[in-house]
Amino acid sequence: MSEALKQSLDISMFWEYRAVFLEGLTFNCLVFLCSAVVALSVGLGAALLRINRLWPMRWIGTLHVEVFRNAPDYIMLVWVHFVLPLLIGILIRRRVEFHPFLSAVLALGLVYSGYFAETFRAGIQAIPQGNLDAGRAFGMSERLILWRIALPQVVRRMLPEALNLFVSMFKATTIVSLIAVPDLMYNVSMVIQQEMRPLPLYSGAALTYFLIILLLSSGVRLFSERWRRKILA
Amino acid sequence: MGNWERLVWNQRDVLLAGLGVTVEVCAIAFIVAIIGGLALCLVRIYVAPLRPVAVLLIEFFRDTPIFVQLMWVAYVWPEIFGFPSTFFNAGWLALALQSSAYLAETFRAGIEAVPRGQREAAFSAGMSQAQTFTRIVLPQVTLATAPSIVNQFTVIVKSSTLISVITVPDLMSQSQKLVNVWYEPIEILTATAGIYIVFVFLISSAGKLLADRLLRRYGLNAS
Amino acid sequence: MGEIPRIRIADVHKSFGPLEVLRGVSFDVHRGSVVSVIGASGSGKSTLLRCVNYLEPPSSGEVYIEGEPLGSRIDGRGQRKPRSLAEINAMRRELGVVFQQFNLWPHMTVLGNVIEAPIRVRKLPRKEAIAYGEECLRRVKLIDKLSEYPARLSGGQQQRAAIARALAMRPKAMLFDEATSSLDPELTDEVLGVMRELAADGTTMIVVTHEMNFAHEISDRVIFLHQGVIEEEGSPAEIFGAPKSERLRQFLSKYRK
Numbered sequence: 001m002s003e004a005l006k007q008s009l010d011i012s013m014f015w016e017y018r019a020v021f022l023e024g025l026t027f028n029c030l031v032f033l034c035s036a037v038v039a040l041s042v043g044l045g046a047a048l049l050r051i052n053r054l055w056p057m058r059w060i061g062t063l064h065v066e067v068f069r070n071a072p073d074y075i076m077l078v079w080v081h082f083v084l085p086l087l088i089g090i091l092i093r094r095r096v097e098f099h100p101f102l103s104a105v106l107a108l109g110l111v112y113s114g115y116f117a118e119t120f121r122a123g124i125q126a127i128p129q130g131n132l133d134a135g136r137a138f139g140m141s142e143r144l145i146l147w148r149i150a151l152p153q154v155v156r157r158m159l160p161e162a163l164n165l166f167v168s169m170f171k172a173t174t175i176v177s178l179i180a181v182p183d184l185m186y187n188v189s190m191v192i193q194q195e196m197r198p199l200p201l202y203s204g205a206a207l208t209y210f211l212i213i214l215l216l217s218s219g220v221r222l223f224s225e226r227w228r229r230k231i232l233a
Numbered sequence: 234m235g236n237w238e239r240l241v242w243n244q245r246d247v248l249l250a251g252l253g254v255t256v257e258v259c260a261i262a263f264i265v266a267i268i269g270g271l272a273l274c275l276v277r278i279y280v281a282p283l284r285p286v287a288v289l290l291i292e293f294f295r296d297t298p299i300f301v302q303l304m305w306v307a308y309v310w311p312e313i314f315g316f317p318s319t320f321f322n323a324g325w326l327a328l329a330l331q332s333s334a335y336l337a338e339t340f341r342a343g344i345e346a347v348p349r350g351q352r353e354a355a356f357s358a359g360m361s362q363a364q365t366f367t368r369i370v371l372p373q374v375t376l377a378t379a380p381s382i383v384n385q386f387t388v389i390v391k392s393s394t395l396i397s398v399i400t401v402p403d404l405m406s407q408s409q410k411l412v413n414v415w416y417e418p419i420e421i422l423t424a425t426a427g428i429y430i431v432f433v434f435l436i437s438s439a440g441k442l443l444a445d446r447l448l449r450r451y452g453l454n455a456s
Numbered sequence: 457m458g459e460i461p462r463i464r465i466a467d468v469h470k471s472f473g474p475l476e477v478l479r480g481v482s483f484d485v486h487r488g489s490v491v492s493v494i495g496a497s498g499s500g501k502s503t504l505l506r507c508v509n510y511l512e513p514p515s516s517g518e519v520y521i522e523g524e525p526l527g528s529r530i531d532g533r534g535q536r537k538p539r540s541l542a543e544i545n546a547m548r549r550e551l552g553v554v555f556q557q558f559n560l561w562p563h564m565t566v567l568g569n570v571i572e573a574p575i576r577v578r579k580l581p582r583k584e585a586i587a588y589g590e591e592c593l594r595r596v597k598l599i600d601k602l603s604e605y606p607a608r609l610s611g612g613q614q615q616r617a618a619i620a621r622a623l624a625m626r627p628k629a630m631l632f633d634e635a636t637s638s639l640d641p642e643l644t645d646e647v648l649g650v651m652r653e654l655a656a657d658g659t660t661m662i663v664v665t666h667e668m669n670f671a672h673e674i675s676d677r678v679i680f681l682h683q684g685v686i687e688e689e690g691s692p693a694e695i696f697g698a699p700k701s702e703r704l705r706q707f708l709s710k711y712r713k
Contacts, residue, residue, distance in 0.1 A: 005313045070433035072391035075405060075426045082418045130559035134618075137509055137555075138573035138625065139548035142541070148576065152563045171298040178398065185301065198308045206297050206305045213296035 014204025017191050021208070024184035028173045031104050031181065035169060038109025043116025048146075050121050061117070068114030073107070073172050080107040081179045104176040112169050119161050123154035156231050160224035167217050174209070184208070236417065241424045244411055251407030252428065258321065258396060258403065259389050262328035266385065269329060270336025278341065287337075294334035299392045303327040307399045324396035324403075328389050335388075339381045343374035376447060383440030387433050394429070404428065460523045462487045462629055462660045468507055468517035470500075477503045479684035480517070483677075485629065488658040492671035494695075495681035496707060501664045502556075504681065505633045508662065509551045510544050521550055522628065549577055552622030556634040558614045560606040560621070566593070567602040570621045578625065585624070592620040596650050612643030616650055629660040637666060668711045672696050680704050 014021070049061030068076075081103035089096040098106075127150055135145040155162075177186035188205050192198050241248070277287035294302070307323035310316065317323040347370050355365040397406035408425035412418045461484035470478040477500045485491050495501050506512040508519055510526055519526045526547055528538050539547075560569050570589040574580045580588075593599045596616040606614055615635060622630060632651065636644040648670050655661060655674040665671055671678055671692065678695040680688045680703075688701045699705045 066434060067430055070387070070391075070430045070437070071426060072394040072405075072429050072433075074394040074397075075422070075429055078409075079422050079426050082412075083422050086419055128557070128559070130555055130557045131561055133511060134553070134555060134559035134561070136511060136545075137548060137551070137553040139545040139577045140573065141545055144576055148572065149561055153561075156563060171296075174298040174300040175395065177300075185304075199312055202301075202305045202309050206301050209301050210293055210297050213298075214292060217296060 011200050011204040011207065013195065013197060013200040014208075017187075020187045020191065021184055021205075024182060024187035025208075025212075027181060027183040028170070028176075031101065031108065031173045031176055031183065032166075032170045034105040035108035035112065035173070036166060038105060039112035039116050039165075039169065042109065042113035044120055046113060046117035047120035047124065050117065051124060065114045065117045068111050069118070071111060071114075073111055074175055074178065076111050077104065077107040077175060077179060080110075100176070100179045100181045103179060104173075104181050108169065108172055108176075112165065112172075115165050115168075116162070119158050119165065120154060123158040124150055126157060127153050159227060160220070163220045163224065164217075167213065167220060170216065171209075171213060236420050237424075240411070240415055240417055240420045244421075247407050247411060248404060248425070248428070251402060251404035252432075254321075254401065255390070255393055255403040255405075258325045258328070258401065259386070259393050262325040262332065262389050262393075263386050265325065265329035266332035266336055266389070267382070269333030270340055273333060273337035274340040274344070277337065278344065291334045291337050294330045295338070297331075299327065299331050300395055300398075302331055303395055303399060306330070320396075320399045320401050323399060324393070324401045328392055328396075331392070332385050332389055336382065336385055339378050339385070340374060343378040344370060346377060347373050379444045379447060380440065383437065383444065386440075387437050390429070390433055390436065459486065461485055461520075462522055463508065463662070464520040464523075465504075465508065466518045466520065468504070468514045468519065470503055470507055470512060471515045477684050478507065478514070481681070481684070481686055482517075483679055483686065483689065485660060485662055487660055489676040490655045490659075490661045490663060490674050492675040492678045492692075493662065493664045493681055494666075494668065494671060494678060494707075495687075498683075499681040500684045501681055502633055505553075505631050505662065505664050508631060509548050509553060521547055545577075549573075549625055550628040552625055552627035552630040554615070554618050554622055554630065554632045554635045556637050558606075558611070558618045558638070560614055560618055562606050565603050565605055566598065566609070566617045566620075569606070569617060570602075570624045573621070574624050588626075589620070589624045592623040593617075595623065595653075596620045597646075610643060611639045612646045615639065615643075615647045619647070619650055619654075623654075629662065630654065632661065632663045632665070634664055634666065666711075668696065668708070680707070682707075 046061045046064045049057045050065065052058050052061070081098055081100065084103075084106075085096040085098045131149055131153070132145055135149045140148070173183065174185050177183050177189065180186065184205060188201050192201050195201070273287050273291055276283050277291065280287075297305075303323070306317065306327040307320060310323070310326075311318065317326050351369055351373075352365055355369050360368070393403060394405045397403055397409065400406065404425060408421050411421050415421070463485040465484075466482050468478055468481045469476065481500075481504055483491065493501050493504065503512060507514045510519070513527065518528075524547070526539070526544060528536050529543065531537050560566075561572070564572060567586065567589060570592060571582070571585040574585040574589065575582060590599060590602065593602055596619050598613060598616050598620060601609060601613060601617070606617065609617065615638075619630075619635075635651065636647050639647065644667070648667065651661075651663070651670075652674055663671065663675070673692075675692050677689060678692050679686055680695060680701075682703050688695065688699065688704050694700075695704070696708065699708055
């Protein structure tokens with residue numbers, strides 16, 4: 001046991017390849033940023049649909065949220081990468097292929113749009129009706145009310161929850177290696193194939209992610225505490 | 234479409250077998266996670282010398298992404314610790330470790346949310362620490378954390394799709410096998426996605442109903 | 457008289473589903489006059505006020521602002537068409553509303569609240585909006601709080617800020633929906649004081665209130681609403697001094713101080 005333990009704690013091998021792994025990590029960040037944009041914008045749209053006056057709109061919004069919130073990340077990733085191009089190809093009668101990066105961004109963005117939609121909706125519904133009435137009484141258009149009165153308050157109220165979702169999303173980017181996006185885990189598996197020494201490499205990956213996420217989530221926790229105090233004062 | 238019948242309905246045995254494995258793995262992981270989470274939480278709160286160890290473990294298993302944890306548990310642990318001996322065990326173990334960390338925090342928040350006055354009332358009536366905990370604190374914690382616990386089960390089910398990567402024959406891997414045999418991914422993968430979505434949806438709906446009924450029974454859902 | 461009333465409410469009915477809250481209310485508010493609306497809870501007072509600026513569109517009947525119907529207009533071909541929301545919004549600018557719950561926007565400072573609508577809706581340049589906004593704040597004696605956030609102000613200060621916010625739009629009339637009902641008694645007076653000054657300055661006002669003495673003091677006309685219709689109306693002397701209807705007498709006896 002001690003031989004294996006020593007081997008896996010010997011993360012010097014992991015350190016050797018740090019340039020490659022750093023490159024992979026930047027891919028994780030890139031995927032995260034792009035997916036975040038998709039998730040926020042689609043999520044906001046779905047949330048607004050959910051509180052629309054017309055019931056078909058509400059129904060579409062609810063459908064969107066329930067489908068994507070309940071879907072496992074991995075199956076959505078596989079589906080977007082392998083099935084969606086075929087469906088589009090059938091529609092436009094051409095052969096379509098998705099670049100793995102695109103599939104990753106789309107899949108993660110859509111899944112997390114479901115979570116963000118709920119966050120936005122809860123935030124919007126928590127705004128006192130009177131605030132919106134006052135806006136209308138002053139002759140503000142619905143668009144103006146949304147952007148100047150509603151959304152600023154939603155952001156203030158839901159920022160901690162949103163930040164937690166972002167951290168989750170970053171953790172989720174690790175699965176993009178499974179459709180050959182060259183992120184950290186993908187590079188780790190490539191190196192393992194070369195070096196045939198999985199122990200230090202998987203341990204190193206676990207340690208790296210642990211440290212990064214620890215930093216991020218501690219930061220979010222601290223920030224959220226101060227933020228909540230400031231907002232609820 | 235004939236394809237649906239040929240590729241999905243006729244292969245339902247294969248898919249159902251996979252679903253069975255998924256449910257098995259998730260059930261085991263869930264039970265272990267509850268026990269582990271409770272243990273971690275109690276150690277953290279009540280066993281002062283071991284507190285830093287508990288905190289470290291909770292942080293580590295919470296912060297590491299599930300995929301990374303899975304690979305680590307499946308390939309590194311057997312060499313160091315001698316277990317898990319099969320990939321099936323690695324599957325539920327990794328899922329359980331991650332969820333127990335989340336549940337530990339959930340339980341802690343629930344315990345800390347029980348108003349201190351309730352404990353004081355119990356002590357004043359002559360109840361012991363253990364009695365207070367099991368008769369006063371724990372039931373309230375269960376009520377308060379029930380939604381989060383059900384939610385954690387859905388997280389386990391969703392994360393379980395990754396155990397196909399370490400060759401556990403769950404629903405995900407069975408559907409990928411079918412795709413490799415038939416070369417027609419559309420119906421098979423869509424059906425698989427649909428099964429997972431419906432399954433998770435049913436669990437969380439059932440969970441919501443259960444939690445609602447529990448709350449109503451105790452008159453706690455006044456709003 | 458011959459003068460077009462600033463606000464004319466013509467046979468307004470309002471139902472919420474099967475419940476008819478307003479059953480045909482009509483009255484005029486002339487320029488510079490103060491009309492108070494009194495009545496028990498459930499009489500429809502607040503609904504009436506919310507119908508005046510179409511926060512709740514009337515089920516039937518119409519509201520006219522200086523002769524212009526709020527709900528419809530005559531188009532180029534001389535045909536009557538219903539107004540779009542954008543057009544209604546445009547007309548809402550002319551009515552300043554002060555709510556019972558103040559409804560200040562919590563993420564903006566007092567000054568921010570006051571200048572928001574002038575800038576966004578009337579499209580005033582920022583400097584102008586700030587200048588007039590400060591004047592309004594001075595008028596309600598809140599100028600020293602202009603960079604405070606609403607949560608830090610007392611109820612009376614918040615309501616005064618809300619009044620300044622409504623004034624900053626230079627409305628043709630001010631609508632007060634139980635402006636002091638949410639305030640502690642000590643804070644009521646500062647708000648009533650501001651309203652008193654506005655009335656003295658010749659502001660056209662519709663005031664829904666429980667404060668009978670105040671209504672008596674500042675009104676030109678008083679309307680007693682009961683179960684969605686005007687039970688009695690007249691000058692303050694008539695309504696408070698010599699009530700004709702039995703229901704009005706019963707109502708007033710509850711408020712005798």
